[in-house]
Amino acid sequence: GQNIDQPTEMTATEGAIVQINCTYQTSGFNGLFWYQQHAGEAPTFLSYNVLDGLEEKGRFSSFLSRSKGYSYLLLKELQMKDSASYLCAVTDSNYQLIWGAGTKLIIKP
């Protein structure tokens, strides 16, 4: 079966750095997405990786290793507004999205 694994919840301190991991087992691979979802709101797009390596976008970076079936989202200089759930999703061989359950990130002052 197809599976996306992420930690259920993480806690970090304002101003610090946090890494949210995502491992996947899917029938084929055509890209990996990270979305941010604040409580009670819609998911919003953060990043898309299709090749191995690190993609940096401001305070957020996303890394992909296709051979390991692994990705991480790195958030630097954490702010209180970064408290949200972070969703990992993979497009399989049919270009359909498979979603992880999300990681709830709690930022403490």
Place this chain on the structure above:
Amino acid sequence: IAGITQAPTSQILAAGRRMTLRCTQDMRHNAMYWYRQDLGLGLRLIHYSNTAGTTGKGEVPDGYSVSRANTDDFPLTLASAVPSQTSVYFCASSEGSGRVTGELFFGEGSRLTVL
């Protein structure tokens, strides 16, 4: 403001009643999707449409139907609601047609409670 509009934002419904969740986008995207989101589970695809006039079944289609008469509208209908359909429903769209290779744009969600 460009984007996706869903209605209603929240609804309480008696079991057995028929309900239609509306979704309209003004981005001229080909593909549209309906997901449900339940606590502890990832987003699950109910139905999708790669282009106007076509629809397909997702992971959890039972009890739901959709139509795509034009590019902009993609309503989701629960013919006879059951309590297990209590969930938050998200409509989404993307530029691609059948292949997710880019960002999905989501509506604000419709919170449905079936009693």
